[in-house]
Amino acid sequence: MLDAVSAEATMSQYPLLARIQDPVDLRALSSEQLKQLATELRAFLIDSVSRTGGHLAAGLGVVELTIALHHVFDTPHDRLVWDVGHQAYPHKILTGRRDRMHRMRMKDGLSGFPKRSESRYDTFGVGHSSTSISAALGMSIAARLKGEQRHVIAVIGDGSLGAGMAFEALNHGGPLDPDLLVILNDNEMSISPPVGGISTHLARLLSSQVYTSMREGSKTALRRMPHLRELVGRWEEHMKGMVMPSTMFEELGFNYIGPIDGHDMDDLLSTLHNMKAMPGPRFLHVATQKGRGYEPAEGQPVQFHGVTPFDAKTGRMHKKSGGKTYTQIFGDWLCEAAAVEPRLLAITPAMREGSGMVAFSERFPERYFDVGIAEQHAVTLAAGMACEGMKPVVAIYSTFLQRAYDQLVHDVCLQGLDVTFAVDRAGLVGADGATHAGSFDLSFGRPLPNFVIMAPADENECRRMLQTALEHPGPAMVRYPRGAGPGVEIDLQAGVLPIGEAELLRQGRHVALLGFGSRVAPALEVGEELNVTVANMRFVKPLDERLILELADQHELLITIEENVISGGAGSAVSELLAAHGLTVRCVHLGLPDVCQEQASHNEQLHVCGLDAPGIRAAVLSELADLGLDPQLNSALARESA
Incomplete structure (x- = not known):
């Protein structure tokens, strides 16, 4: 730098x-x-x-x-x-x-x-x-x-x-x-x-x-x-x-x-x-x-539209470390699914490269539709296709889906049409800052009727959820973050997920961490250290009500964790469920605060919001102390307390 x-x-x-x-x-x-x-x-x-x-x-x-x-x-x-x-x-x-x-x-x-x-x-x-x-x-x-x-x-x-x-x-x-x-x-x-x-x-x-x-x-x-x-x-x-x-x-x-x-x-x-x-x-x-005036950019203007650091003399980008990104996983799945399902059509509002659709556009040009910067049209176009028995997939950034909210509500969800939304850049996006952060999609998607909302915890789950959304006979959204996942190997034989079914990752004491999407991995890290229960919720709508009620009955404290604003988000859905059943178990929500997140690295943003592993850990310890619960949950916590 x-x-x-x-x-x-x-x-x-x-x-x-x-x-x-x-x-x-x-x-x-x-x-x-x-x-x-x-x-x-x-x-x-x-x-x-x-x-x-x-x-x-x-x-x-x-x-x-x-x-x-x-x-x-x-x-x-x-x-x-x-x-x-x-x-x-x-x-x-x-x-x-x-x-x-x-x-x-x-x-x-x-x-x-x-x-x-x-x-x-x-x-x-x-x-x-x-x-x-x-x-x-x-x-x-x-x-x-x-x-x-x-x-x-x-x-x-x-x-x-x-x-x-x-x-x-x-x-x-x-x-x-x-x-x-x-x-x-x-x-x-x-x-x-x-x-x-x-x-x-x-x-x-x-x-x-x-x-x-x-x-x-x-x-x-x-x-x-x-x-x-x-x-x-x-x-x-x-x-x-x-x-x-x-x-x-x-x-x-x-x-x-x-x-x-x-x-x-x-x-x-x-x-x-x-x-x-x-x-x-x-x-x-x-x-x-x-x-x-810069030959590499003149020859490849799309590649040089948004860049990582590069060699100014040669134009070569510095190599990125890490595994496959969620965007690449979507692009691979899209081609594989299209080869099997002839009714699959793919739509993007001018984000072919950013949404990982280059390969699809080349392999299936007659089934690929770039509508330009016209998010409203993209969603209603998909609705029209679904009316005629096709299975459109709208690949769109979370921040851009906001621009087509009325179409999502009126043209897709109210009619219960079979449209799959592959929502990229969900949550914080690092250097692009507040204007491009996908902070609100869970909150604005949750109230919509007939809408299934999924958030994958890892790469393999992302692929399974995309297939689940495609096969679901109604509107469904898979929202995934920018960048790479935790590094889970993809199982091409893994089938679709049962709608509304979460996964209990570990059983612990006193506290249950309910992780949604990208926050499951750090939640599990904290769960292993502090010996608390961890659930991968998978579905924001419909929730796994049975599991949540069981966890509420077995624990003194529930903590929900999501990379979305707290207001109206997945945690709010959990609290609404508990209130509807008259349960008074303490429920704490970790998520994005009610401020616009300024540009920084993604890890810096997560740390500021208390959504990385240290932040989640600190929240658990603080809540245990407030409730007067025994902090000696396991030997690791005992050493920390000492």
Whole structure:
């Protein structure tokens, strides 16, 4: 890891960047100096992320655009809103956080995404996609109502623009005539023809003061001649439509300019200066290259989207230790199950690589559906497939399933449709922080009717649960954590699990630990040391009521342990069951506290929450002391007490 001293020492390689402590500094630079700054910023970004890991390719693609935006606009008075935030590292470097980049995505360090509490230049906290236009529109409306003169700019990627929320904002915003500039960073999806000389010339022309004055002046002159005004308006849109990708944005009320080359600093500066002076809602289409300026990232932009530390010279990633991840286990199972079950269809909302579906997409392309960043559509699409007798599997991160909650409730569970949800990144996610943590899925899934919820304790159980969900004739969710499991060997012959049946792992005294999913392994470790009972609950819904009631009858204390918020989670379900039967046995819940977990390593986060083995052990000892129970549970505890 690069410490602060060595980080500052490296700045001798970047003499111009070293002078930039604030965007005010770069506004004094000439066009040629800005080009040199772009070269230095790109090199610094590669060096920095190679040491810490993080998001790289997207940021490399917007280096020139980021510089141009901060040069032309008076940020932070003018509001700059980034979508998702993967591309915001250059923005962070230029806005006073360069010397903290060595702590990117680490405990007490910089967030991997724009964050309002981190900098006044981060005008809106992001992490999920397609929110920028809505947020920027809200800021523009607020400024107008308060009588404040400021520009508001939203930067959104082509993938994010495909989500319904972005179009909802465009549809609403155009007629309101806000002072809003939406910039489409088109870096991969090929929604437009390649940038050429004619397109660039047209963009300069249409954004120029002369054209804008003529356009606005003609509107005034033709106000009393509606038929002629309509004719001229149609001619203008027809001419634009002949040489531009689409007049769709014009139909939504935005003055469309572009596409322009997002790596040509002169074109960017000229067009942005012109568009800054234009009134009303504007839409600038900028073509960029993801991974620009770094050959490994240019050749493999998906692989270099989010990276672990790597060799900056060769682009080789440092090898990860550990066994198979839960994501890989899901990917293997998906292919194996599809080979046997022809009705299996797989859906992902733009997370093929992250969800482990590359092999499936190649082996079963006609049964693979990437719907783009459209989580709501993904879930209802699956519901429609299930209506026709298919067996859809929706592979989705826990944090992204939140965006399709109404569809999960109304379109799947209320109708009892046969949809399997493979929910990855459940629980804490380490460096990605609060925006990507899967902290709530047990709580929002538990109230839903007809919904089976499973949480595997290990790799083999994950595979069995996925098959159980697939064969269950109704909606079912398997939620598993990021990364590798405890290292249990997978038994390909193991069958499905009986719905709602837990597993008693060991019998002990006084205390029963009820572990859910990822917390079973540390619970068992503590159980062995302190000689307490441990159960692998497996199912959050339905619970194994028989086992819970037996444990309540045999023990003075039950402790539930889950990697989900305590409120409404699996532990709450246990307490509700005990209350329904009039049982007063003490029940303590260990889980995620009622705060947003900031970025840190996964182990650090678990430790802070008291969900690692030492934390569970401390909780058991504390509760025993409070209840006045004999702490001499076994020889190991006796030695500890002494």
